[in-house]
Structures are given as structure tokens and as C-alpha cells.
Amino acid sequence: MRARNLAVVLGTIHRSGPHTRAALAERTGLTKTTVSSLVSDLLEAGVVTESGTVRAGERGRPGVALSLSGHRVATLGLEINIDYLAACVVDLTRTVRLRRTRPADNRNSDPAEILRRLRDLVKETTAEAEESGLRVIGAALAVPGTVAGGVLRNAPHLGWRDVRVADLADLPVAIDNEANLAALGELWFGSRATDFLYVSGEIGVGAGLVVGGELFRGTFGLAGELGHVVVVPDGPACRCGGRGCLEVYAGQDALLGDLGSVAELAARLESGDRRALEAAERAGHALGVALTSAVQLLDPGRIVLGGVFGPLFPWLEGPVGDGLATRLRQLRGTPPPLVVSGIGADAAVLGAAGLVIQQIIAEPARVLGL
Template sequence: MSSRGVRHDSMRARNLAVVLDAIHRTGPHTRAALAERTGLTKTTVSSLVADLLEAGVVSEGGAVRGGERGRPGVAVSLSGRRVATLGLEVNIDYLAACVVDLTRAVRLRRTRPADNRNSDPAEVLGLLRDLARETTDAAAADGLRVMGAALAVPGTVEDGVLRSAPHLGWRDVRVAGLAGDLPLAVDNEANLAALGELWFGSREADFLYVSGEIGIGAGLVVGGALFRGTYGLAGELGHVVVVPDGPACRCGGRGCLEVYAGQDALLGPLKSVTELVERLEAGEPRALEACARAGDALGVALTSAVHLLDPGRIVLGGVYAPLFPWLGGPVTDGLGARLAPMRGTPPPLVVSGIGADAAVLGAAGLVIQRVLADPAQTLGL
């Protein structure tokens, strides 16, 4: 191909992304309005819209006022009819998959209870591969074309390799090929849960998301983007020390937040969060004491986070979402008492709008963002 052809293809790919971004962010628009908004010619916009229509990314229908005087034009909007993405999650006690279309509507959701502590990666990933295949087959039967997948894991990730997931007992696990021929991204559960909250939940631009599971992670969203840190390891809130001479933690330290406010600490001898909620609703003293202790420890850790990061709000997710009626008060009280001397009112503390689904939705949403950012590459246009 000549250099002129390469330049033309590159420009076309960029223009496809510009038009699709305008439809996504501020649409629906007529073709005339898209030309005015993007600065492209009407002929170019019409050609690009035709390609996006053919790919099933957008649809036309309904009358809206365009960028010109006269009769209303036909609206071009994102379509959820044909193109979708796959979100996957490996957690300590379950596997999950979901299919989300380009309008961010959840089309399918599958969950499999499992005990993945100190498990065989090959066995667990085999079960997840079966779940992914089952879910994509169901999506295809519904007329959806799944364009890519992302996986949320409870551990640190580098270059597509799960470097360490202590609760799973996994180290240096490569997950390539998990989703068959689909492109697969892998990221930390708390990071993807924060993005899930951004795209599917509160949609606030600045917040600290706290993921309460057996481990405790956090994701910081600033200006609508995830802050990952220099090595992608930002957000290890569970290993912030809240009691310097406290009990030993699995990380080798002592008195970490996870020891006091992780799922195991909250449940004690109980089998599930559902059982804990039932006992809390009944006013059982031991259950109430466990939540008060966890809330106080969270307040200590989050006080340091607020001093360091100054988030617009704090969102509690994971198992903290169903426990929020009992955790929220102790956390808020602890934050207020410790922050009052320096900054007065603490940032608002809110419950996640999507609860336990945050990470798997964030995984699917990550692929949606990639489709929107580069439709030519991801859709083969």
C-alpha cells in the first residue's frame, strides 16, 4: 500500500472515532449537526455514518433538529442491537460473566458460586472459559456480536499477566486465550470496579471507590479517568496500617485494614454476607459489633486517604454495599471526628449504585471504551 493510502486509512480511522465520539457524548445528532460539531464535511460525515450503520454501531430513526434551519433531520444514535462486549471476573467465591451492549445496557449476566481460595489456576480458568463460551453463545443467539472481553482479577496485573493474587494462591498466571479468539484485557478487580461505578453507577468524575471483599482494594477516579500509579499498583487500601501493633496480616505486616474490615473479619463464623445482614436486621449484638469495628477501622484508613488524595466523594462497594446501613454511620463518624480539626466536613460517603456487579461491569465497559475510541481497529472497518 502506498504512503498516501496509509495516510488516507489513518485519517479515515481518526474521523470514524471523532464522529462516533460525538454521537456517544452528546448525541443523538443529525448528519448535518455532526458535520457542524466535528468540522468535517457533510459528504465525509454521511460516508462515515454509513459505515457505522453497516457495522451495527449506530442506528437512524426519529426526527431531531439538525445544524441547519428547516425541517428536522433523522437522528443518528448509538445502537445496542448488534455490537456488545464481554466482562469476566474471577473472585474468591464466584465466577461471573456479563454481556453489555454499546448503550451500556446489560444484556446477559451469569454467576457461578465457587471456592477459589488456593486453587489451581488451570482448573478455575477452564471453568471460566466454559462460562465465557456459554455467555457469548447466548449473546449470539440474541443477535449480538461480542467484540472483545476483559477480565477482573483480585490481584496485581502487569502486561496481561496476573503477577500475584494471594487469596487465590496464584502467581505469574497468563490468561491469554481465555476468551477464545476474542481480544482479552486483564486488570485488577478494584480498578475495574471503580470504572464500573464511573460508567454504570454514580457517574461522578472524581471519587475514591472502596471495594470490600475478602481483600480490600480501592480505585481513584480523577477527572473521569482512573489513577493507576507509576507501576499500576495504586489502591492497596487493605494494607494501610490502622493498628501498628495489631494482628498479623497475610501480607507480612501487622494491623492492616484487611484484618479488621475484610469480609472474613466481618463474617467470623458466619457463612455468607446474606446471613450477616439477617443478623444485623435482627439486632444481634455480635453482628453489630463486627460492623462497628470494621467501620471504625475504615474510618481510620480513609482519613489518611482523604488527607492524601482529597477525593470528591467516597463510594463503598463490594460487600460493603449491602452492609452500608450499619457501616456508613461508624465510617462517617470516624471521618468527621478525625478530619474536623483540619478541613471540617469530610467528603460525602455513599453506597455503590451497582454493588457486587461493579468489577464485571467495569470489565465490559473497558472494552466498550476501546470500541468507541477506535471503531476502525476494533470493528475491522
């Protein structure tokens, strides 16, 4: 019962605080004595803070306001991408306290070696956070592949199968698909919309569907493999064994061709380079076809383009939007708004850190050992 009540009080502060103890008692239905005891534990754990006085509403007497604290407890978001490793420390107010990125070529790599480098990054980042007075109490890792039961089942571009990362560091580590966590990052740190389809453009193309502020994972947690929606039935072969998949036309490799980076492609597009414009047009057309099917099936409130699609949005918006409008006009009139991610390349690593914050809010007794 105490664990449940801690979650109720902390959740109320999180959703609608700051609140006085009297206001918390009124909102939660708990007694003032119970609330005071629980608040003392949360203050001691460093997850809430007292921040001045407000009118409590009881005969006009002022009370001390309680809000989430960003001074002592933090979480760690991690990402293994094809060409980098990333870490991000976020406090409970969802303020980013530090970011670290390490360029790397992780294609067809040795899991043990990459995880060793990631462990080093974790140690370095947590040590720096601790120097500033923060205690990192949990981490989550975004990976470009399918995840089940805490195991990375298949990440074709990394060349990994059935890799367990639970022993990554001396703190709890959750693991999830990059597109899922990027969608949650957009939910918690970006546009804050509660109904949208997030499309992550990387080497592959993934998607995360958020409905009513919750991520839809599917029966086996594998929802969102947009990159393997067929857009041209007799198109080029895809690594999945099919032909004409979206990834073949709109994945990062397809967009870049022989160019070295997305920044170089964007510069070519800015200059009006014909080959670059044709690649963007081809990718935008394919995205429009795939997203038409997604809209017809899922009816999202909006479509958010992230990952490499973010910096390329000015050149993708036209062909994607035109394709959606043309195909959906008779069915629904106006397609859902097409927007660019508000947090860019940090979406997945922020979503990973945010996932641990949500766990703290939902189960403070278990996560914090109260």
C-alpha cells in the same frame, strides 16, 4: 486519518448524540461528504443506528438522527472472585443484556482448572448473546490481584502468581484489578460522579481513585492497595507480612468470622446480635482510620463503599462517618460524602464490559476492523 475521523464521529455521537449528519459535520469540522461516508461505515458495522428525524437547523429541513446502537454489537465483562465466576453481556448503549454467575470456591485453586471453567462460561454466554442477534467483539476480566502487562502477577487469596489469561477465549481479553474495574463500573453505570474514591470490600480491601472521570493507576499500575494501610501498628499479623492492616479488621473474613455469608451477617445485624454488631463496629472504625489518611492524601469528592460493604452499609456508615468527621474536622471541616455503590456486586463485571465499550468508542477502526 480515516481511523481518527471514525473515532471523532463515533465519539461525538457517544458524548452528545443523537445527531444528524449535518450536526456531526458542524460539531467535528469535517465535511458533510466525509461524515456521510464515515456514518455509512459505522451503520454497516452495527455500532450506530438511525432513529427518526430531528430538525437539522439548515433552513428548517429535518434530518435523520444517529445514535449508538444496542442491537448488534456487545461486550463481555468477566470476573474471577474468591467464591464465584461471573459474566455479563452489555450492548453499546450500556444496557445489560444478560448476566450469569457460577458459585465456586476459588481459594488456593489451580489456575488451569478455574480458567477452563471460565472459558466454558464465556462460550455459554457468548452463544446465548449471539442467539439474540448480538456479536460479542471483546472481553475484559476482573481479578482480585495485581496486574501488569496483561499478566495476573499476584492474587494471594486465589493462590496465583504470574498467570497469563490472554488465551481465555476466541476473542480479545483484557485483564485488570477488580477494584479498578469496580471503580470504572461505578463511573459508567452507577452514580456517574467524576471524582470519587471507590472502596471495594471483598476478602481483601481494594480501592480505585477516579479523578476527572479518569482512573488513577499510579506509576506501576498498583495504586489502590487500601487493604494494607496500617490502622493498628501493633495489631494482628496480615498475610502481606505486616501487622494491623485494614484487611485484618474490615476484610470479608474478618467481618464474617464463623458465619457462612454476608447475607447471614446482615440478618444477625438486623436482629441486633451483639457479636455481629461488634464486628461491624470494629470494621467501621478501622475503615474510618484508613479513609482519613486517604482523604488527607487524595482529597476525593466522595467516598463510595462497594462489594460486601454495600449490604452492610447501614451498620458501617455510622462508625466510618463518625471517624472521618472526628479526625478531619479541624483540617477541612466537613469530610467528603460517604455513599453506598449504586450497582452493588455487579460493579467489577460491569466495569470490565464498559472498558471494552470505551475501547470501541476510542478506536472503532482497530477494534471493529473497519
